[in-house]
Amino acid sequence: xxxxxxxxxxxxxxxxxxxxxxxxxxxxxxxxxxxxxxxxxxxxxxxxxxxxxxxxxxxxxxxxxxxxxxxxxxxxxxxxxxxxxxxxxxxxxxxxxxxxxxxxxxxxxxxxxxxxxxxxxxxxxxxxxxxxxxxxxxxxxxxxxxxxxxxxxxxxxxxxxxxxxxxxxxxxxxxxxxxxxxxxxxxxxxxxxxxxxxxxxxxxxxxxxxxxxxxxxxxxxxxxxxxxxxxxxxxxxxxxxxxxxxxxxxxxxxxxxxxxxxxxxxxxxxxxxxxxxxxxxxxxxxxxxxxxxxxxxxxxxxxxxxxxxxxxxxxxxxxxxxxxxxxxxxxxxxxxxxxxxxxxxxxxxxxxxxxxxxxxxxxxxxxxxxxxxxxxxxxxxxxxxxxxxxxxxxxxxxxxxxxxxxxxxxxxxx
Amino acid sequence: xxxxxxxxxxxxxxxxxxxxxxxxxxxxxxxxxxxxxxxxxxxxxxxxxxxxxxxxxxxxxxxxxxxxxxxxxxxxxxxxxxxxxxxxxxxxxxxxxxxxxxxxxxxxxxxxxxxxxxxxxxxxxxxxxxxxxxxxxxxxxxxxxxxxxxxxxxxxxxxxxxxxxxx
Numbered sequence: 392x393x394x395x396x397x398x399x400x401x402x403x404x405x406x407x408x409x410x411x412x413x414x415x416x417x418x419x420x421x422x423x424x425x426x427x428x429x430x431x432x433x434x435x436x437x438x439x440x441x442x443x444x445x446x447x448x449x450x451x452x453x454x455x456x457x458x459x460x461x462x463x464x465x466x467x468x469x470x471x472x473x474x475x476x477x478x479x480x481x482x483x484x485x486x487x488x489x490x491x492x493x494x495x496x497x498x499x500x501x502x503x504x505x506x507x508x509x510x511x512x513x514x515x516x517x518x519x520x521x522x523x524x525x526x527x528x529x530x531x532x533x534x535x536x537x538x539x540x541x542x543x544x545x546x547x548x549x550x551x552x553x554x555x556x557x558x559x560x561x562x563x564x565x566x567x568x569x570x571x572x573x574x575x576x577x578x579x580x581x582x583x584x585x586x587x588x589x590x591x592x593x594x595x596x597x598x599x600x601x602x603x604x605x606x607x608x609x610x611x612x613x614x615x616x617x618x619x620x621x622x623x624x625x626x627x628x629x630x631x632x633x634x635x636x637x638x639x640x641x642x643x644x645x646x647x648x649x650x651x652x653x654x655x656x657x658x659x660x661x662x663x664x665x666x667x668x669x670x671x672x673x674x675x676x677x678x679x680x681x682x683x684x685x686x687x688x689x690x691x692x693x694x695x696x697x698x699x700x701x702x703x704x705x706x707x708x709x710x711x712x713x714x715x716x717x718x719x720x721x722x723x724x725x726x727x728x729x730x731x732x733x734x735x736x737x738x739x740x741x742x743x744x745x746x747x748x749x750x751x752x753x754x755x756x757x758x759x760x761x762x763x764x765x766x767x768x769x770x771x772x773x774x775x776x777x778x779x780x781x782x783x784x785x786x787x788x789x790x791x792x793x794x795x796x797x798x799x800x801x802x803x804x805x
Numbered sequence: 806x807x808x809x810x811x812x813x814x815x816x817x818x819x820x821x822x823x824x825x826x827x828x829x830x831x832x833x834x835x836x837x838x839x840x841x842x843x844x845x846x847x848x849x850x851x852x853x854x855x856x857x858x859x860x861x862x863x864x865x866x867x868x869x870x871x872x873x874x875x876x877x878x879x880x881x882x883x884x885x886x887x888x889x890x891x892x893x894x895x896x897x898x899x900x901x902x903x904x905x906x907x908x909x910x911x912x913x914x915x916x917x918x919x920x921x922x923x924x925x926x927x928x929x930x931x932x933x934x935x936x937x938x939x940x941x942x943x944x945x946x947x948x949x950x951x952x953x954x955x956x957x958x959x960x961x962x963x964x965x966x967x968x969x970x971x972x
Contacts, residue, residue: 414946416966427829431872434832438957440964457829464830512870512894528872528898530956538966542946576816577864581893610867610892662816749825749869768868770818775826777844 393637395548396615397583400523400634404506411547411641419449420505420522422535425491426454427749428510428528430468433475435533443479445539450481451491451500455744458486461752489717489743492516492604492685496596497717502626503618503633508535513685513767515606519599520626521618521633523583526607546583546612550642553590555651560802562695563598564687564765564785566590567605568656569648572666580610582643585636590650591616596625597691604686605767608663655801657763658783661771669788669800678760680705680793682738682786683714683746687765692716692786693724697732699790699804705737706796712754713738714746736794750775763792806884806905806924807932808856812916813846815862819895821845822866822874834873834880841877855882858922860914862888866895875899875906885922887911887929900947903955909940924951 394402398410405415424432429452436444444450452472460466469486476483484494492513495501503521507514510532517524527541535541551570557563584606591599599616606614618633655669682688682696693715705711713733715721721743724730734740739754741747747754748766756762756779764774769781784792787801794804827840842849859878865888866874875898878886885905889912899906907922909929914920918933929938943951949967953959959967 414944416968427825428870428872430832431876435957439960456825462830468829468832510870512868526870526894528870528875528894528901530872530901531897534956534960534966537960540966542966544944576867577890577892580864580890607894610864612893749829751826751829755826768820770820770868772824772826772844773820775824777824 392641393639395583395636395640395642396585396634397523397546397548397613400504400506401543401545409545411545413545414542415545416540416542417506418540419508419535421449421451421500421507422532423451423453423491423495423514424510424532425456426458426469426472427456428532429472431529432510432532432536433471435530436536439533439537441537444481444536447480450536451484451495452476452481453484453491453494454486455490456749457751458744459742487718487742487744489720490685490688490745493689493716493720496520496600497719503622503631508532508541512607513604515611515614516600516604516685518603518606518614519596519616520622521616523613523615525613546581547643548583548585549579550645551584551586551648552645553586553588553648553650555590555649556593557590557650558653560787560805561653561655562785562787563594563601565653565656566648566650567602568658568666568783569653570646571605571608571664572656573646574609576608576662576664577610582611583613583615584609584611585615592619595691596621597689601686608767655785655788657788657798658769660769660780660782663768663783669798672782672798673800675798676761677709677763677792677797679754679756679762680709680711680789681747681754681762681764681766682789683716684748684766685716686767687786688714688716688720690720690723692765693729693733696786696790697729699787699801700736700794701732703736703794705793709793709796710754711738711793712741712747714741714753715743718743747774749773763789763798765789806922808858808884808920809854810858810860810914810916810918810920811853812914813859813861815864816867817845817861817865818868819866819871819874820868823871823877825869828871828873834876837873838877838880841881850881853881853883856884857882858920859883859886860911861886862911863890865891867892870894872898872902875902875904879904900951901956903951905951907940909938913938
């Protein structure tokens with residue numbers, strides 16, 4: 392029997408012939424933690440008797456969720472992370488560098504065929520680079536810091552085959568939401584989801600990351616894509632060890648999506664998997680719009696938003712908050728005139744990082760507020776106020792909605 | 806392990822267990838546990854007694870990787886979580902911090918029932934109704950972590966990860 396990408400990577404990193412269901416203890420190529428998870432990781436590392444991390448070049452800590460610090464308590468935790476990073480000589484991305492899931496790929500920490508462990512659930516984003524990347528909690532992350540390894544159950548695999556080309560006004564986010572809507576919040580629990588098809592081949596690495604990012608929203612352990620010329624170009628060339636599935640690999644199921652007939656999709660409050668076409672919620676008045684996050688804060692996303700916002704003005708009474716995914720994204724958006732367009736339209740820029748996604752700062756909605764966001768979660772209270780409602784959509788849908796002051800089909804602007 | 810059941814529904818995510826707006830501020834779990842289930846079940850922190858059991862439906866603990874979720878449950882006095890299914894990161898985190906998480910048919914448990922968990926025997930007894938619910942015991946590697954009170958204790962004591970099926 393042939394192997395899936397996940398079975399191949401776990402076999403290689405676990406030094407045994409492993410198939411779905413097997414337990415392996417595998418070598419980890421990169422360990423990432425962010426400011427919400429690193430403090431507990433550091434504490435657990437000490438509790439484990441940890442003195443030195445196994446390989447400082449393979450550990451990266453990112454201050455992004457709550458950065459710059461909005462309170463003394465957070466400042467103390469940030470200081471403890473900086474101190475640990477200096478003591479151990481690990482990579483530190485301090486406040487303003489960007490979102491961890493943009494920085495790890497962008498700054499060259501992730502290679503095809505790697506096994507990456509991150510103390511953040513959206514670590515699965517790096518599957519777009521053909522790396523098996525999975526989110527864990529702080530204690531697992533500490534065990535990796537201490538030993539360089541972690542135990543895993545090799546996941547069963549499912550396959551999403553996306554065919555055709557995206558119509559105008561329909562993007563990778565719409566495909567991601569479509570898949571979440573179809574599979575449901577636990578539809579791929581504990582599984583690896585491989586994305587295939589010419590629709591994936593046709594889109595950029597930025598867009599592929601949007602799709603893999605939302606793998607965890609169907610419960611997946613990891614989301615994976617094949618390596619191709621675009622991946623190589625993104626990584627700047629060099630030698631690669633990509634992993635492709637065998638033709639006779641076993642998949643539990645295959646879900647086929649014809650993207651040519653896909654419409655802009657929206658997740659309704661308070662469930663990511665409550666997905667409808669934009670038409671069903673069009674006209675809903677909004678108070679706040681947010682473009683950013685590890686799902687949709689990349690250059691291509693800002694460019695898509697700018698195309699719609701160009702020459703327009705954010706609707707009176709609506710805040711449009713923009714958080715570029717990284718400093719590099721911000722710089723490129725400035726260089727290409729994209730940021731100027733966003734500012735001219737009335738957008739409120741915040742620090743590269745997670746922005747208001749997780750309810751810590753940068754735009755906590757008010758009681759009864761309706762928000763449309765490019766993020767990946769819309770749980771009640773997610774943005775810091777349990778009395779607010781959050782819709783999730785593509786940067787285009789969010790931009791069009793910001794202009795109109797109500798949820799709007801972006802195709803009206805294209 | 807014996808305690809009173811707090812019955813919750815399906816799809817309880819980690820933001821509902823402990824909101825992100827609190828968890829980034831402090832490592833003081835006592836402080837954080839005051840806000841447990843705040844948006845979902847206001848007043849839960851006051852109602853919960855040491856030894857109580859959280860009983861839920863499908864996909865308990867989905868969402869964020871925050872380990873504060875099982876830690877605040879433990880801090881609040883919850884002795885174990887029973888659910889029809891768990892999201893994978895929460896499940897690992899619970900075991901890693903020494904909080905038993907058991908996948909079983911929770912439809913035979915109602916809010917307020919008294920529950921006894923027999924972890925090694927793989928069964929839950931509902932002392933209120935007399936029902937017995939059997940479950941598949943934990944994989945050996947997780948059972949060993951739980952026996953040591955969590956992964957940090959395990960690694961401190963043994964100097965390495967539990968070994969199974971690997972090198």
